[in-house]
Amino acid sequence: MATRLTRRTSPEALGLSADDLRSMYRTMVTARLVDEAAFRLNRQGKAPFVVPVSGHEGCQVGTAWALERGRDVWVPYYRDVGVVLVAGMTPYDIFLGLFAKADDPSSGGRQMPNHWGSRRLGIISHSSPIASQLPHAVGIAYAIRYRGEDAVVGSWFGEGATSEGIWHEALNFAGIHRLPVVFVCENNRYAISVAQNKQMAIEDVADRAAAYGFPGVVVDGNDVLACYAAMKEAVARARAGEGPTLIEAKTYRYFPHTSDDDDRTYRSREEVEEARRRDPIRRFERVLLDLGVLTASDPEQIAAEIKEDVERRIDEAWAAPDPDPATLYRHVFAEPVDP
Ligand SMILES: Cc1ncc(C[n+]2csc(CCOP(=O)(O)OP(=O)(O)O)c2C)c(N)n1
Ligand SMILES: [Mg+2]
Known part of the structure; x- marks a missing residue:
């Protein structure tokens, strides 16, 4: 059976300074505000396709x-705005990708939005077929x-990815060779409209690790510090040559699956409201206020500062040049040569 990580760990014991904690908090708020802005841009007809992160900020960051x-x-997979922000992408980079601009660092505007990649930052671009990034990892x-x-x-990856055969092949291979990889499942209870109990007959995805010979850990995905604690231990194991870990972070997404989805067809508003009461940002805020790392006026001020920056980056990215039509085939097909 998977281990349930329920003990509370203090930030000091985790080696996190007040600056680290503030920085984690700011990154979570940035992910949320990038998300809300992206959804608005979609409804304004400026962003073709948006994959929301809201609700997942704690487990990602x-x-x-x-x-x-x-x-x-x-x-990462397509929902991981929080992961790529931690890896070093900026909101400006993200909006360049969303608007398919020439300077989009992921693909020069060739990939779908949210398919980030950066050689410089060590972020591997993925393909849209679910779980296909796992054999790459x-x-x-x-x-x-x-x-x-x-x-x-x-x-x-999401819990839906664990229904794919290729997910099991990847974990099996990693287990056999005790490879330095950590698998993080962001379990938000749905694969688009398909609820978890229609995908698997078990409660915890983390139980699947046992079949491949390495530990599975269940963690509260709305508790950023618990997620950090689980990952820190898994990374230390991997670096010490002790092999993979599967971490399952239980979370929820607040918006529809993508900007093309209508989630009212498969889940009640009450369920979404209920989940919002466990908001990872509000929860971390309370911890930081208790610790004195944030003062009462900080959350509002930080959100206002980040919002202003996000709006500025949107304007800059919108004004950035589109790819030159003469480069249409670049990175997509072999480029035509002059006869
Ligand atoms: C092989 C494959 N089948 C189906 C799809 C369509 N699809 C896109 S996202 C998705 C749901 C994935 O759910 P999950 O892994 O739980 O991640 P979440 O979106 O919930 O974060 C599906 C079925 C796909 N992209 N690839
Ligand atoms: Mg899911």
Whole structure:
């Protein structure tokens, strides 16, 4: 059976300073405000397709925080705004991608929105078929082992991804070779409209780790510090050559699956309201207020500051040049050569 991580760990015991905590909080608020702005831009006809993050900020920022920029490898999925912000992408980069601009660092405007990639930051671009990034994560971990490097791969996905055969193949291979990879399942109880109990007959995805010979851990995905604690331990195990871990973070998404979905057809408003009462940002705010890391007026002021910055980055990204039509085939097809 998977381990349930329920003990409360103090930030000091986790090695997090007041600056770290403020920075984690700001990153979570940034993810939320980028999300809300992106949805608005979609409804204004400016953003073609938006995949919301709201509700997942705690598990994304908490787990990503335990990897090291410039050393480790990030294999996110389409919902991971919080992960890529921790990895070093900026809101400006994200909006360049959303508007398919020439300077979009992920693909120069070729990929769908939310398919981030950066060689500089060690973020691996994924394909849209669910779970197809998992064999990539495991292959990279194998290469790290083969070359004798000490990097760790973090890979993120939803609970729906665990219904794919390729997910099981990836975890099996990682278990056999005890590879330096951490699997993070952001369990929001739905794969678009399909509820978890229509996808699997078990309660905890983390139980599946036992079949592949490594630990599975269930963590409260709305508790950023618990997510950080689980990931920190998993990363240390991976770096020490002790193999993979599967972390299951129980969370919820507040918006529809994407800007093309209508979630009223498969879940009640009461259910969404109920989940919103466990908001990871509000929860972390209370912890930081209790610790004296934030003062009473900070949350409102920080949100206003970040909102202003997000709005500025949207304007800058909107004004940035579109790709030159002459480069239409670049990174997509072989470029035509002059006869
Ligand atoms: C192989 C494959 N099947 C179906 C889809 C369509 N699809 C896109 S997202 C999604 C749901 C995935 O749910 P989950 O893994 O739980 O992640 P979440 O979106 O809930 O974060 C599906 C079925 C796809 N992209 N690829
Ligand atoms: Mg899901």
